[in-house]
Amino acid sequence: MYPATDDGRVLATIGHVDAGQRWRRPVQRRLVLGHVDAPDGVEVFALDSRQAYWCLVAAGRGARLLIPRVYQLDAITTGVLWAVANLDLSLLLDDARLDAAQAAASPYRGMARSAASRDITEDLDSVSRLWIGSAFCADYIRSHYDILSDVPIYWTREQRGEEASTWLLFSHKLRYLRETAEQFRSTSQPMTRMFCLPEQAVATSSVPERILLLLAMALMESLGIQTAVTDDPEYIALPGLVLDQRHMIMATWIRADDAWHVDVSDQPHTVAAYRDALGHVQAHSVTADDTPGGRLRHLADYLSLDWHRLQGRCADLGQYGFAGLAEPRSRLLSLDGVNQACRFIGTLP
Structure with a gap:
């Protein structure tokens, strides 16, 4: 999870070390999260780590990651994430x-x-x-x-x-x-x-x-x-x-x-x-x-x-x-x- 700003776009500030290879895992599911301090609380936006890795593959220190606003974590996106993760790993391991x-x-x-x-x-x-x-x-x-x-x-x-x-x-x-x-x-x-x-x-x-x-x-x-x-x-x-x-x-x-x-x-x-x-x-x-x-x-x-x-x-x-x-x-x-x-x-x- 990284701090993010929302100026109409959600931009998470990523440390140089974190933009490296450790995000890219072939099986393990990871999310890169940007949290925005909003007047009525914290809003969290998410991107699949593999997507984030390719966006930052040549990024330097202090890079900013653009996370689509539509990927805000709420009951709909959380439900789909949970369902995919629930089914995905079991089917992979039992292939x-x-x-x-x-x-x-x-x-x-x-x-x-x-x-x-x-x-x-x-x-x-x-x-x-x-x-x-x-x-x-x-x-x-x-x-x-x-x-x-x-x-x-x-x-x-x-x-x-x-x-x-x-x-x-x-x-x-x-x-x-x-x-x-x-x-x-x-x-x-x-x-x-x-x-x-x-x-x-x-x-x-x-x-x-x-x-x-x-x-x-x-x-x-x-x-x-x-x-x-x-x-x-x-x-x-x-x-x-x-x-x-x-x-x-x-x-x-x-x-x-x-x-x-x-x-x-x-x-x-x-x-x-x-x-x-x-x-x-x-x-x-x-x-x-x-x-x-x-x-x-x-x-x-x-x-x-x-x-x-x-x-x-x-x-x-x-x-x-x-x-x-x-x-x-x-x-x-x-x-x-x-x-x-x-x-x-x-x-x-």
Whole structure:
């Protein structure tokens, strides 16, 4: 952390020694911070150390580092930084083991039904287990799209920002969202993704976590996928589902007893029971509205977030992008999803 001035630009004064090689670490995530004394307190602005290093590679004593004002540390930037750091290091350290786990999972790919025990991922960090479960379930759903006769409804199990951040940062999940949105874009009926966010889960989540939840749903809305939310805790136990009028594809990986649990059913009583449950959620959604902006504003209210401030910050961050602040090191992560979510919020009326 270094003292900085704000004359319309944030300029941090860097000592000569600190402008050297010690900032440039290939894996360890570091931030260079500039603190500005403001009338109502200290404001802190951040830059990824690798970005700062290249800006100062030929700088001398007393160099000043320009930090974009948009990278002020607040609940939004802190949430994204936390999510990237939370996912990034685990995936980097498990990279080779993830390849081995994927190879071990390959015999399951041709099965109509499977529940892989945690033995297949026992050597992996919890983040890596989430990644492989998510990737397997996405592939499974894709491989069974041919059984769907109409636009499906999706039930997702994410309740907290830590879980929802995977939609924003896992590269394969953004590809999956885009592919599924494109699959049914020509139909007149909109696609819907549903969530269960009980009041207790919201109350015990930090503001940055709640913002990550909203950004994940904004990403879906940006692709033309409508979102719906129930606060009824009775729906917590529902598995991950893709449901049309006659078929159900189950794909559960969050809070599952196994690495994943996937299945397909066309049993009328099973499909009808799930369809009734999801129909009730859709009819009583706490975010119900005819427009994406309306649904997201209702969601912000439910999550006790300041929509006006959030929208202004997202407009700036979406235009600038997060790469200078929170660039992932892992090949399995991308900022494209969170950047798209921010841009979308920023363009809403």
